[in-house]
Amino acid sequence: MKHIALLCLLGLLATTSSVVRADYAGVGRSATDAEIRAWDIDVRPDFVGLPAGQGSVSEGEALWSARCASCHGDFGDANHVFTPLIGNTTADDIRTGRVASLKAGGSYRTTFTKVSSISTLWDYINRAMPWDRPKSLSPNEVYAALAYLLHLADIVPADFVLSDKTMANVQARLPNRNGMTQEHGLWKVGGKADTRAKPCMQDCLHGDVVITSALPDHARGSHGDLAKQNRSFGAVRGVELAMGAETASPATAPVATGLGTKRTGPDVTPMLSSNGCLGCHAIDAKLLGPSFKDVAAKYADRKDATAYLASKIRGGSSGVWGVVPMPPFAQLPDETMKAITEWIAGGAAQ
Amino acid sequence: MDSSARTIVQKAPEGFLGPELIVSIQKGGIDPDRRRLIRGAFSAALGAMAGSAMGATGNPSDGDAEILNLPPWSTLLGKPVVFKPYGDPSIYETSLARRQSPGLTSVAQASVSFAPLQGLFGIITPSGLHFERHHQGWVDVDPSRHRLMINGLVGRPRVYTMDDLMRLPSVSRIHFIECGANSAMEWANVAVPTVQYTHGMISCSEFTGVPLSVLLDDAKIDRSRAKFVLAEGADGSSMTRTIPMERALDDAFVAYGMNGEMLRPENGYPLRLVVPGVQGVSWVKWLRRIEVGDQPYGAKDEVAHYVDLMPDGRLRQYTSIQEAKSVITTPSGGQKLVGQGFCNVTGLAWSGRGTIKRVDVSFDGGRNWKAARLESPQLPKALTRFNCDWTWDGSPCLLQSRAMDDTGFVQPSYRMLREVRGTRSIYHNNAIQTWRVDRSGEVSNVQL
Numbered sequence: 178m179k180h181i182a183l184l185c186l187l188g189l190l191a192t193t194s195s196v197v198r199a200d201y202a203g204v205g206r207s208a209t210d211a212e213i214r215a216w217d218i219d220v221r222p223d224f225v226g227l228p229a230g231q232g233s234v235s236e237g238e239a240l241w242s243a244r245c246a247s248c249h250g251d252f253g254d255a256n257h258v259f260t261p262l263i264g265n266t267t268a269d270d271i272r273t274g275r276v277a278s279l280k281a282g283g284s285y286r287t288t289f290t291k292v293s294s295i296s297t298l299w300d301y302i303n304r305a306m307p308w309d310r311p312k313s314l315s316p317n318e319v320y321a322a323l324a325y326l327l328h329l330a331d332i333v334p335a336d337f338v339l340s341d342k343t344m345a346n347v348q349a350r351l352p353n354r355n356g357m358t359q360e361h362g363l364w365k366v367g368g369k370a371d372t373r374a375k376p377c378m379q380d381c382l383h384g385d386v387v388i389t390s391a392l393p394d395h396a397r398g399s400h401g402d403l404a405k406q407n408r409s410f411g412a413v414r415g416v417e418l419a420m421g422a423e424t425a426s427p428a429t430a431p432v433a434t435g436l437g438t439k440r441t442g443p444d445v446t447p448m449l450s451s452n453g454c455l456g457c458h459a460i461d462a463k464l465l466g467p468s469f470k471d472v473a474a475k476y477a478d479r480k481d482a483t484a485y486l487a488s489k490i491r492g493g494s495s496g497v498w499g500v501v502p503m504p505p506f507a508q509l510p511d512e513t514m515k516a517i518t519e520w521i522a523g524g525a526a527q
Numbered sequence: 528m529d530s531s532a533r534t535i536v537q538k539a540p541e542g543f544l545g546p547e548l549i550v551s552i553q554k555g556g557i558d559p560d561r562r563r564l565i566r567g568a569f570s571a572a573l574g575a576m577a578g579s580a581m582g583a584t585g586n587p588s589d590g591d592a593e594i595l596n597l598p599p600w601s602t603l604l605g606k607p608v609v610f611k612p613y614g615d616p617s618i619y620e621t622s623l624a625r626r627q628s629p630g631l632t633s634v635a636q637a638s639v640s641f642a643p644l645q646g647l648f649g650i651i652t653p654s655g656l657h658f659e660r661h662h663q664g665w666v667d668v669d670p671s672r673h674r675l676m677i678n679g680l681v682g683r684p685r686v687y688t689m690d691d692l693m694r695l696p697s698v699s700r701i702h703f704i705e706c707g708a709n710s711a712m713e714w715a716n717v718a719v720p721t722v723q724y725t726h727g728m729i730s731c732s733e734f735t736g737v738p739l740s741v742l743l744d745d746a747k748i749d750r751s752r753a754k755f756v757l758a759e760g761a762d763g764s765s766m767t768r769t770i771p772m773e774r775a776l777d778d779a780f781v782a783y784g785m786n787g788e789m790l791r792p793e794n795g796y797p798l799r800l801v802v803p804g805v806q807g808v809s810w811v812k813w814l815r816r817i818e819v820g821d822q823p824y825g826a827k828d829e830v831a832h833y834v835d836l837m838p839d840g841r842l843r844q845y846t847s848i849q850e851a852k853s854v855i856t857t858p859s860g861g862q863k864l865v866g867q868g869f870c871n872v873t874g875l876a877w878s879g880r881g882t883i884k885r886v887d888v889s890f891d892g893g894r895n896w897k898a899a900r901l902e903s904p905q906l907p908k909a910l911t912r913f914n915c916d917w918t919w920d921g922s923p924c925l926l927q928s929r930a931m932d933d934t935g936f937v938q939p940s941y942r943m944l945r946e947v948r949g950t951r952s953i954y955h956n957n958a959i960q961t962w963r964v965d966r967s968g969e970v971s972n973v974q975l
Contacts, residue, residue, distance in 0.1 A: 201745055205691045208676050208684035216676055216816050219757055219767060222825040258634055280840025282951060291834060291842060294825040301827035304765040305663060308637075311763040356842055357834065359823075363846040363955060365771065366804060366880055370850060371947045372939035376887065376931055378896045386892035386925060388963070390716040390974040399629060400720050403861035405622055408646055412870055413862035415622070415645075416969055456636050456664055465634050 218304055222294035224344060231340030232321025234328040240318055241325045244307045247501050253329045254287075258308075258465065258501065262288040263329045266352040271332060274355035289330045293357045295348045298323055309504055445520045448513045452506065460527055467498045469525035482522040487514050616653075623647070625656060628712070628724050636664035639706070641727025644856045644875065649902070650701070650910040652730035654786050659793050660706050660728065660807060662828075663764035668813050670789075670797040673761065675742075675781065679819035682747030689783065689797055695737045698780055700803070701909045703877045705729040705849045707806035707833050707954040715950035717972050721861035725960060725972060726854045729877070731910040734801045735784030740776045743819065754821045758800045761815035767826040768809040769845065770802055778803045778908075781814060803908040804879030805847045806954075808833055838949035849879035851938050852957035853886055853913070853930035864919060864968035872899075872915040878932035883911040885931040890917065892925035892961065892975055893940065899928070919964070925975070926962040941974055 220226040242251070249255055253263035264287045270276045276291075278284045292298060303319045305311045314322065324339035332350050333339070339347065348354065362368030398418045400406075407415030449455050457465040476482040490509065495502035509517075520526075589595065625640035632638040642658040652658075659665070670689045678684040706728035712718040719725055743756075756775045760766040770779065782801045783789060790796040795812025802809045808828050823829070823845065834842040853876035858864055876883045882905055887896035899913040913928070930938045941958040948955075963973045 201695060201741075204694050205685045205687045205745060208678060208686045212676065212686065213678050213684055216759075217678055217818065218765075219759070219818065219824055219826075221820070221822060223822065256633075259637065275840065277840070279836060279842070280838075286836070288831050292831050293842070293844070294830055297825050297827055297830040300767075300825075301831075304767075305763065305827075308663060308763075311663065311765070353842070356840065357830075357844045358837075358841045359844050361843045361846060363835075363843070363848045363850070366774070366777075366848060368848065370936050372943050374929075374937035374939045374943055376885070376896075376929070376937050378887065380894065381896070382892070382894045386894065386975055388925075388973045388975060391963070392717050392720055392972055397720065400626075400724060400861075403721060406624075406626070406643065406645070406721065406723065407862060408620075408622055411646075413858050413864055413970075416861050416863050453664075457634075 218300075220296045220300040220303070222296045224296055224341070227296065227299065227341050227344065228316045229341045230316040230320050231338050231342075232317050232319070232324050233338045234321075234324045234333065234335055236317075237321035237323070237325025237328070237339075240321050244310075244314075245322060247495075248308060253326055255500075257499075260287065261285060262326060265290050266330060268331070270352035271350050274351070274353065276353040276356055279353070279356060289332075289352055291353055291356075292351065293354050295323075295344055295351055298326070299344070442520060442523070443516045445516050448517055452509060452513070454517075457503070460525060465501055466503055469521055473521050473523075473525040476522065477524075483515075483518040486518040486521055490514065490518070616655075623656065625659060626723060626727075628719060631712070637662050639708075639728060641723045642730050644722045644727050644729075644854070645859055645862065647856070648912075650731050650875070650904075650912050651786060652732060654732065654788065654791050654794070657730040657732065657791065657794055658706070658728050661793075662766060663762060665793045666762045666813060667792040668761060668797060673797055673813075673815070675798060675814060676816045677742055677746040677819070678816070679757075680749040680753045680821065681743075681819050682749065685742070685746045687742070692737055692781065692783065692798065695741055697735055697737055697784075699733055699735040699784070700778070700780075700801075701731065701733045701904070701906050702801060702803045703729055703731040703849075703908065703910045704801075704807045704810055705852075705877070705879075707808060707846070707849070710956040710958070710960075711953045713958075713974070714945075714952060714956050717974055720972055722854060722856055722859040722960075725860065728807070729875075729910070731877075732785045733787070734780070734782040736780045736782030736798075736801065739779040739781060739800075739817070742781065742817070743775065746819075748819050752821050753819045755819075755823055757816075757818040757820060757824045757826075758809070758811040758814060759816040759818070760795075760811050761813040765815075766808075766811055766828065767824060768811055769823040769826065769829060770800075770805075770809060774802060774805065804849060806833070806849055809847060833954060835948065835952040835954045837952065843952075846955055849877070850955070850957045851878035851880070851883070851930045851932040851936050852876070853883075853928040853938060854960045855888070855926055855928050855962060858926070858964065858970045859962050860970055860972035862970045864964065864970070866968070867919050867921045869916070869918050872917045872926065874899075874913055874928050876901075876911045876913055876928070876930035877909065878930065878934075878936070879908055880936065881933040882907045883930055884933050886911070886913040887929045887931075888913075888915045889927040889929070890924045893927050893929075893959070896929065919968070921966060921968075923966055924964045925973070926964065926970075927959050929959055 217226070248258040249262055254261045265278050265284045266276055266289050279286070279290060299319060302322055303314065303316070307313065320339045324333065324337055327333045327339065327347060328335060328337060332347060362370050402418050403415040404417040405415065407413065459468055461468050461470045463471070476485065479485060490506050491514070493503050493505035623643040623646040625642060627638060627640050638661065640659040642652055642656050647656070673689055675687045675692065676684065709728035710725055713725055754772050756770050756772065758768050758770060779800065779802045781798055783798055785791065785794060790799060795814065798814045799812045800810050800814050829844055834844050835846045836842055853874060855872055855874035857873050858870065864870060872888060876886045883901065886899045886901060888899045889896045897915065899915040902912040902914065905911050938957060938959055944956070944958045961973050961975055962970050964970050
């Protein structure tokens with residue numbers, strides 16, 4: 178009983194960083210060293226957490242072409258999947274540690290224009306890249322990939338070897354290493370605000386009210402038919418915008434609706450969804466991969482369409498629709514594969 | 528104002544068969560039950576036509592057909608219990624949905640979907656409409672295989688299962704979560720048409736979970752050296768964010784519950800961090816690890832993104848707090864008033880530093896203001912709903928709302944905010960929103 182009372186008390190005080198401590202008997206256990214090693218992968222700006230290892234620019238180049246270039250481009254400057262990693266930094270920036278284009282404006286903010294700590298990129302590539310196969314790189318591969326990126330950014334020469342020993346040298350040449358500040362009022366709850374508006378109630382403006390910006394007429398339909406994004410009853414209606422064929426664009430169509438009902442054969446929606454296909458494909462819009470309608474149209478006349486599609490899905494595909502490849506889905510059960518390929522070959526009806 | 532000034536048009540009797548009946552027929556074909564319903568619907572429709580034949584205007588002279596003729600739902604036996612074991616909204620509620628903003632991102636797993644603020648009520652966001660922001664797609668984590676580890680500057684590193692966490696003392700609190708990039712597209716000029724896209728990266732829920740301070744105490748943190756914690760996710764991105772110790776020991780908690788149910792997978796099922804008042808990216812989803820340390824960690828989303836570019840070319844790092852902000856949700860951009868006369872103006876206000884104390888509404892672009900009614904509850908770091916009476920006389924107006932919190936902070940105008948931060952900051956845009964109402968009653972997004 179006493180124990181329970183203490184727990185309740187702690188519950189009450191829990192948010193006030195109370196020093197009262199209950200012994201949560203039987204709850205949780207100690208982590209083992211092996212467990213901590215397996216999960217504690219972060220690398221700090223002072224390089225705490227950085228594993229020993231190394232990788233050269235040339236090793237990185239090979240790895241980059243095989244595992245990274247499809248999304249980021251051969252030179253890290255592509256923007257079809259994500260904003261460019263490389264570009265808009267100069268030799269002068271490397272000298273001063275401030276990227277001048279950030280102040281001047283007008284040019285693209287690439288990763289290297291912003292990053293102030295090299296550990297950040299090592300840590301991130303190690304935990305999250307390649308995007309479709311995160312945590313598949315060895316430490317040496319992470320060093321190599323980063324070495325190649327640094328070379329693309331003109332920070333290190335072609336014969337450079339990046340390692341736990343040379344990371345600090347690279348830090349001293351990062352183009353925007355001095356370009357950040359943590360002096361502002363938005364870090365702490367009690368921080369000082371940088372605007373100080375007054376709650377004036379009457380005659381608060383001098384001069385006329387001027388509209389400085391409004392949506393141009395040609396952009397009115399940019400987000401679809403707004404009538405369909407509001408209820409058809411209540412205090413207001415959505416503005417009706419006559420939409421062309423793009424009305425059904427999945428960008429503004431509800432994100433998670435089913436694929437509809439006019440269809441024969443089994444409902445493939447759950448299969449496409451649970452196997453992750455809908456992350457890269459939509460029925461009638463291009464995402465990372467082609468729309469299923471476009472795939473259906475391309476192979477409409479092909480007699481062995483289902484077999485062809487199955488081999489492509491099973492083994493992966495590249496070069497048919499663009500620069501981004503599709504990873505292999507070898508583990509897809511046969512009946513799922515059959516249902517999906519027959520559905521595509523049959524026209525990918527909604 | 529007389530009723531002839533109303534612009535709303537009387538609705539013609541809808542199709543004979545309601546959408547619910549049509550769907551049910553499409554699904555199940557025609558059986559005796561449905562045949563009876565169709566017969567009922569036809570005679571109702573015939574009745575409506577007979578009614579309209581009586582009046583020259585097409586309106587039944589003796590009243591509204593919806594009243595004179597009983598609708599099908601008044602004349603049939605409804606569906607049984609547990610017809611839907613985990614219920615859905617009405618079939619008529621299809622227009623309010625999460626939506627993406629075209630062209631904002633190139634791939635849908637590193638993207639955003641916006642909550643439809645234009646039609647939500649009160650302060651709680653329905654869990655299925657909660658905004659989404661993923662960096663590497665979302666995953667559905669098996670709760671029986673999920674673990675939370677606490678390590679770093681602690682006396683005893685810990686591992687907890689969901690069983691463990693759900694046995695510990697729990698708290699339930701209502702808080703908003705706003706993406707630091709909410710309203711990002713509007714920094715320099717008007718870019719998107721509706722409040723869903725200008726402000727829809729905010730949601731508010733009741734979260735339930737274990738105070739982080741309980742877990743840190745249980746792991747025996749080294750209080751003299753511990754200055755920061757790192758939170759890390761279990762998904763492919765293993766998203767990391769640094770939280771200062773004072774936040775971690777204050778009101779932060781690890782949540783498993785959301786609005787009475789478990790978290791939705793898109794929101795981090797089965798465990799996410801809740802850091803009240805702080806931008807959403809710090810509320811790490813699928814939370815697997817908390818590391819205690821003495822320095823910030825410089826994660827990708829602290830150094831390459833979620834950095835605010837100032838006019839002098841410097842990037843502010845660790846801008847975390849969501850300052851006071853408000854927006855009118857009805858009437859708002861892309862909507863049209865149904866007619867002149869009375870119209871309740873409603874909206875949302877919030878502050879990451881505390882509780883909303885006051886919201887003022889202007890109908891003339893900020894020259895004169897009028898205090899709005901704050902609905903209850905008014906909670907710290909939660910959405911607060913405000914309402915304001917308004918009679919629209921058909922003339923053009925410029926609607927604005929302005930929030931003030933219990934620190935005395937007043938939401939700034941665009942002009943004031945840009946004077947300090949320029950227009951390229953991307954994050955933390957809390958400027959006053961203006962909606963223009965034109966003579967036709969159409970509302971659009973403008974900046975002054």
